[in-house]
Amino acid sequence: MMPSRPLRLAAATLLAAAGALVTAPAHAAGVDQVCAGTEVTTFDPPLTLTARPTTVTVSGIYTTCTNPDAVTATYAETFTLTASCLVLFDSGSAFRTFTWGGTTAPSDFRYNVTSSAVAGQVVVVNTGVITAGGFAPAGAEQVITLVTPNVLQCLAGGVASVTGPTTLTVHGA
Template sequence: MSRSGAVLSVVLVASGVVAGGAPARAGGLVQTCVGTEVTSFDPPLTLVSRPTEITVSGLFPTCTHATARTASYAETFTINASCLVLGDSGTATRSFVWGDPAVAPSTFVYNVTSSAVGGQIVVTSSGLITDGTFAPAGAVQTVTLLTPNTLQCATTGIASVTGPTTVNIHQ
């Protein structure tokens, strides 16, 4: 995985600049997947910023496309992180691996925005499928996670967070 800067999906955000701006939506929706994302922190996030290995993994057990019915993704990177940092910058790339080995993985290059809404952090990754199945296409992935517990950040730290995720691919 290539990363010139990084972030995560809850407290930090994988972020970047995609040439050409927002995803194209000239065609229609060709794939929607619904699942769960888990983000783990080693060492656990606290109120003090320190080098942290972040592992993001997602599983989509339900997708709408006839040949790409399930998917998964995973990435690991190290950045300075804490419960207090809500974002960073850099280029992010993720590969959606489809459940059928005959279907080529899709490379997703994306920008990230996050916002705190009602005790949750909503992370939106918008970008392009640049290679593999569905390329070229626009894609948007959304993950919803609980805001980190301040007391836990001040004591034992946050070792992982989990939340629902959805990806939509448009051609």
């Protein structure tokens, strides 16, 4: 006899909770660095419903990183693209430098950008390679989650900035 749906759901929830209690060590095999922090993205001019050339300034801070030689990090980047409240980011390739708090040299990160709308959020995934500096050569992935701009703000003067959590994973050799 098959358990009832509520019972199966409860069992699945318990299994998921138990799995969440098991965490990987800070330096799991193949991972040199994992960081968590916040990104602020500003738009000039502010985003409206009309697509137009926009200067985008990104600044991020990782307040928690797992590598003892690089315990925090910051980054900043400015670029221009055609954007609106309906289309925040586009796909493409870019470059940024992570500056580490600790003894590790800054890392040059060359990456490809993809973005998608998921449940009222814009999820930006930067996948690429640390080409020079600390952790080089290594693959890396940065994920940024930003709230989709409020349509009312887009109509009334525009959206000047969005903020959201970001993670960075650097994969060792």
